[in-house]
Amino acid sequence: MQLDKIVSYHKALADPTRIKILIILAEGERNGQVLAEKLHVTPATITHHATKLREASLINERRDKNTIYFLLNDYFIHNNATAIVELIYRNVGNKKEVDAMEETHKKLQESVINNFFTAEGKLKQIPAQLKKKLIVLEHLVSQLEEGRKYTEKEINHFIKPVHEDFATIRREFIMHQFMYRENEIYELNPRELWARWETL
Amino acid sequence: MQLDKIVSYHKALADPTRIKILIILAEGERNGQVLAEKLHVTPATITHHATKLREASLINERRDKNTIYFLLNDYFIHNNATAIVELIYRNVGNKKEVDAMEETHKKLQESVINNFFTAEGKLKQIPAQLKKKLIVLEHLVSQLEEGRKYTEKEINHFIKPVHEDFATIRREFIMHQFMYRENEIYELNPRELWARWETL
DNA sequence: TATGTAATTTAACAAGTATCTAATTAGAAG
DNA sequence: CTTCTAATTAGATACTTGTTAAATTACATA
Numbered sequence: 001m002q003l004d005k006i007v008s009y010h011k012a013l014a015d016p017t018r019i020k021i022l023i024i025l026a027e028g029e030r031n032g033q034v035l036a037e038k039l040h041v042t043p044a045t046i047t048h049h050a051t052k053l054r055e056a057s058l059i060n061e062r063r064d065k066n067t068i069y070f071l072l073n074d075y076f077i078h079n080n081a082t083a084i085v086e087l088i089y090r091n092v093g094n095k096k097e098v099d100a101m102e103e104t105h106k107k108l109q110e111s112v113i114n115n116f117f118t119a120e121g122k123l124k125q126i127p128a129q130l131k132k133k134l135i136v137l138e139h140l141v142s143q144l145e146e147g148r149k150y151t152e153k154e155i156n157h158f159i160k161p162v163h164e165d166f167a168t169i170r171r172e173f174i175m176h177q178f179m180y181r182e183n184e185i186y187e188l189n190p191r192e193l194w195a196r197w198e199t200l
Numbered sequence: 201m202q203l204d205k206i207v208s209y210h211k212a213l214a215d216p217t218r219i220k221i222l223i224i225l226a227e228g229e230r231n232g233q234v235l236a237e238k239l240h241v242t243p244a245t246i247t248h249h250a251t252k253l254r255e256a257s258l259i260n261e262r263r264d265k266n267t268i269y270f271l272l273n274d275y276f277i278h279n280n281a282t283a284i285v286e287l288i289y290r291n292v293g294n295k296k297e298v299d300a301m302e303e304t305h306k307k308l309q310e311s312v313i314n315n316f317f318t319a320e321g322k323l324k325q326i327p328a329q330l331k332k333k334l335i336v337l338e339h340l341v342s343q344l345e346e347g348r349k350y351t352e353k354e355i356n357h358f359i360k361p362v363h364e365d366f367a368t369i370r371r372e373f374i375m376h377q378f379m380y381r382e383n384e385i386y387e388l389n390p391r392e393l394w395a396r397w398e399t400l
Numbered sequence: 401t402a403t404g405t406a407a408t409t410t411a412a413c414a415a416g417t418a419t420c421t422a423a424t425t426a427g428a429a430g
Numbered sequence: 431c432t433t434c435t436a437a438t439t440a441g442a443t444a445c446t447t448g449t450t451a452a453a454t455t456a457c458a459t460a
Contacts, residue, residue, distance in 0.1 A: 004216065007215065014214040019207065042421080043438085066427045066436055067437090217449095231407090241448095241449075241450090244451080265458065
């Protein structure tokens with residue numbers, strides 16, 4: 001990762017109003033007006049901050065009629081946070097540690113898939129631990145076609161044979177940025193947005 | 201952690217010159233003049249940036265005659281990086297995850313101490329993996345007295361019965377901020393500086 | 401005591417930023 | 431076409447910040 005990308009990430013988080021926006025968005029998507037009211041600032045100020053957060057890839061947005069809803073980009077928040085550490089120590093420590101980390105993740109991945117899925121591919125239960133939940137979601141989502149647009153009904157039909165609570169899983173797909181929804185149409189997010197979660 | 205502490209941490213990293221300073225310091229301690237020359241700025245500028253980095257607890261310093269050497273505060277760099285993530289998601293996920301993480305760490309701690317030390321308390325070898333190495337170092341350092349000043353000789357005599365390569369271990373104590381050295385006198389850093397590495 | 405070196409402080413300036421008000425655009429719905 | 435709502439843009443203001451040159455402090459040593 002480049003220096004100025006890291007700088008702009010930290011600039012984006014170097015303001016209390018913007019951090020408060022992110023905290024509110026962690027509860028769920030919100031539109032500009034609501035944010036403005038909650039934070040006691042004008043909508044213009046929200047637009048200003050949203051621009052900075054968007055430039056740092058910390059939020060995405062979704063338009064519904066003439067309201068724009070902002071939502072967290074979980075992936076970048078997690079990844080950029082540790083990117084600074086990697087940048088500073090890149091030339092110092094030994095590479096083995098990173099390799100070992102990836103190795104560990106692969107093993108975890110295997111064991112999670114073995115333990116949470118039946119031989120027939122049914123999901124026994126949704127893991128409570130975030131890391132494991134993400135492995136399960138990634139496993140499911142990787143069975144969808146990249147670039148294809150799905151209706152909500154199609155998504156439900158895809159999840160149903162795997163787990164009865166399709167609504168929860170469909171919501172998790174969106175929350176964790178595996179999928180993107182626009183006007184009731186679902187589409188896979190680019191792989192780079194959700195692959196490499198092992199750095200979490 | 202408070203909001204403004206997080207903000208000042210990110211402000212500290214929201215400048216390319218300061219990040220470059222940290223990258224240079226990752227190679228080892230440097231004084232102001234050297235940093236100024238390497239970065240093509242005046243010593244006054246270095247003083248300015250050093251103040252900000254110090255306020256965010258990202259660096260420490262050590263005086264030798266009238267030269268001040270800056271050194272990284274590894275602990276804070278690692279910890280603050282992920283603090284923002286915790287702050288944002290604090291009220292969302294379930295607390296169990298954090299508890300589970302601490303549980304996992306305690307188990308790892310036990311197994312590392314059992315595997316790397318003999319029954320007599322000798323260190324078989326220095327772990328290559330950072331996380332494990334830190335557990336070993338913490339285990340050793342916790343046997344020293346808080347507040348007491350040690351000569352280098354005393355430190356060596358303390359380490360010798362545990363592991364023959366006392367020089368390496370002594371250096372690691374400093375590198376990872378377990379101890380602080382001033383004019384050949386060693387002293388334990390405050391516990392909060394090196395406890396809770398499990399969030400790494 | 402005088403001299404030299406490293407760091408800090410001060411004052412100044414240019415650039416950047418957070419916020420607001422007021423004007424404008426984009427879209428929806430009567 | 432008109433009206434309403436949500437968001438953005440433009441312009442203004444006050445505050446903050448990165449940098450420098452010059453003066454000052456702190457310490458060491460000859």
